Amino acid sequence: MIEPMIEIATDKVVHVLFLAREGDAGAGELTAFVDALNDDEKAHLTAIAWVGRGAFDPEDYAAAVETALAEATIPTSTYLSGMPHLAENLEAGLEALGVDVSQAEQDFL
Incomplete structure (x- = not known):
């Protein structure tokens, strides 16, 4: 299998994942973070x-x-914020793509 060329740092995806888990509490920060990408x-x-x-x-x-x-x-932040189960989708996507997020998660915590 050819490894996909993921052109976003794992720690950035994990950051969005954690903000998405915060729900409304992280919405403003999620929007600002994604808009800056x-x-x-x-x-x-x-x-x-x-x-x-x-x-x-x-x-x-x-x-x-x-x-x-x-x-x-539409702005990506708007689209992703409206996606049900965004955190779970990102986590499952990284896993399906063979990306190990354990170190990035530890660094984030």
Whole structure:
């Protein structure tokens, strides 16, 4: 299997994951954090969530990124904030893509 080229740092994804778990308490910080990402990072973050949600298979990750870039019609922070189970989707997406988040989670805590 070819490893997907994930072009967002794992610690950034974990940061969003933790903010998403905070629900309304982390909403403002989540919006500010995601808005500060560059377009490629936003697309990769969205693609990871889609893989975790099952909308794309891990081997179709590149297509998910292309789709996220092409279909970004609203701010990514707005889109992701409205996604049910965002934290779980990101966690499942990272796992499906073979990304070990244990160190990033430890660093975040």
